[in-house]
Amino acid sequence: MKQLVVHHESEWTQTALLENGRLIEFAAERVCEHGTAGSFYKGRIVNVLPGMQAAFVDIGLKKNAFLYIDDMLPAHLDKQPKSKPSIEQLARRGQQLLVQVTKEPLGGKGARVTTHYSLPGRYIVFMPEADYVAVSKKVEPETERVRLKSLGEHLRRSGEGMILRTVAGGQDDATLGEDLARLRRQWESIRESAEKAEAPRELYRDLDLAERMVRDVFDPGTDELIMDDALQREKVCAYLERMMPGVQPRVSMYREEAPLFDAYPVEHQLHRDFGRKIWLPGGGYLVWDQTEALTVVDVNTGKFTGTGDSLEKTVTQTNLEAAEEIARLLRLRDVGGIVIVDFIDMQEEGNRTRVLQCLEERLAKDRTQSHIVGWTKLGLLEMTRKKVRESGAGLFHEVCGACGGTGRITLR
Known part of the structure; x- marks a missing residue:
């Protein structure tokens, strides 16, 4: 079960996505500085x-x-x-x-x-001038992908394009048609405003953070939404009614004295998962170093001494745990750019393949596109991940004035 926890205060809106109590996504946005991506x-x-x-x-x-x-x-x-x-x-x-x-x-x-141009809806990403139809790779089985592709071709007008999102699987033509019609009206309004406006001018602003998260990650049939601000809750519920009329989502209003992020608990996981050293369940750990364009992750066995009878098994088990955790942290920290992972050396090619497959499977759950390049000659794993917005946690930090972000100061 997933829970979307939304904390709102005078200056900030913060959202946390929990899966079985574990933090998998976090985002924050200043109320006075609405994000520009998608606008x-x-x-x-x-x-x-x-x-x-x-x-x-x-x-x-x-x-x-x-x-x-x-x-x-x-x-x-x-x-x-x-x-x-x-x-x-x-x-x-x-x-x-x-x-x-x-x-x-x-x-x-x-x-x-x-x-x-593209406009995301609940089920469709509408591309008014793309002239093609695509279906999310996460839609299964293949027969459903074929059905959605055919349906998209039927619904679109000449010159239009669209991507059928993962949640479009199993939906009928009426539901998808309503989503498409709503996006068409948005596009016409933007285009008409552009014809009349004088540059520079903002014409359309994407949804605020809470509404974007509800649109992109919240399943009203199975997930729970917890909020601590009445006005924000009213706004999100109105958006849900517009997007999915008749659906009765599980939306709870948090009214306890303890802070919302302490009750679930998000704050504790944020402090743990955004540190430089992150412990793995078996006793190994990751060392995480990040620059503007490059992130390096070092995997270590730490306290884990193994349960098998060989070093290869011990190393492989640590690397598998690390692959799963790295995929989660890349999404949670919203890392972008080049990522280099220094897994512990494995002698058997089959074990290297297992670790790579584990990482690929976990990354498939990420909404942001990643590309695994493969192993370098030095045995490092090289990959990239797309970056769209500034990391939510990054908004709460600034570079140290004493060391300039290096972690070291000059003694003389």
Whole structure:
């Protein structure tokens, strides 16, 4: 069973997703600083850089947004030119265009924007100009994927595209059609606003954090939603009624004196899971080091001495526990960029395959796309994970003024 716990206070909204009492996802958002990912803007191109095949776009934020040439070409590969044109052929200074934020400003970088528009609904991600239908790889069996693909082709209009989400499995054409119609109305409103607006201007803002989490991870048939703010609860319930009319979700109002995150308990797990050293169930541990673009995880046997009669079994057992925990922590910490895992050396190729399969299976539950590159010549596991928003826990930390984030200070 999953529980979505939403804590709201004057400056913050924080959400925690628990599965059988274990924390698997955490997000936070400042009330006064709504996230920009997914939002639409009427922007003005302020600079075109042929050497980078990109343009900078003023969308009204502190830093100009970055628009790469691939995000200006047609979304459908079959409609793209055989040879990539120069950015100067597609963009000019002063040009106004409709863009959508795909990656929020992080660190010193501005937002990443695209002209490949998409609007997520409960069952469908609507892509008004993509001209293709895709089905989530997590939908099973294959016959259901084929049915959804056929249904999507039937529902879409010429030039439109869509992705049928995992929760679309088992839904009928009426339910999916209602979701699509709602997204079409949203898109028409955005497009009409863009025609009238003068850049830079925000045209459409994605849902706030609590509503996004309800849309993306909450199953009203089996999951429980616990909230501690009456106004936020009313807002979320109204959203649920619009998205899934007639459904009676399990929504609880928390009224006890103890803080919500202490009662479930989220706070304790956050302190444990965001440390540099994370213990594994069997006695091994992980050492977790993160930079702006690279995360390194070192696996150690620690106190685990094994239950088998060989070192290979002991090492493999530790690595399997580590693979499962790393997949959970990547999702929980919302890590992005390159990830290098230094598993303990295994001699047998079959054990290396088992560890890799374990990691792949656990990563399949993650909503964010990951790609496992494989083992390097030095025996390290290399992978990448997409980054969209700043980590929720990262909002509560700042770089130490004494050491500058290195963990060391100069003695002389």
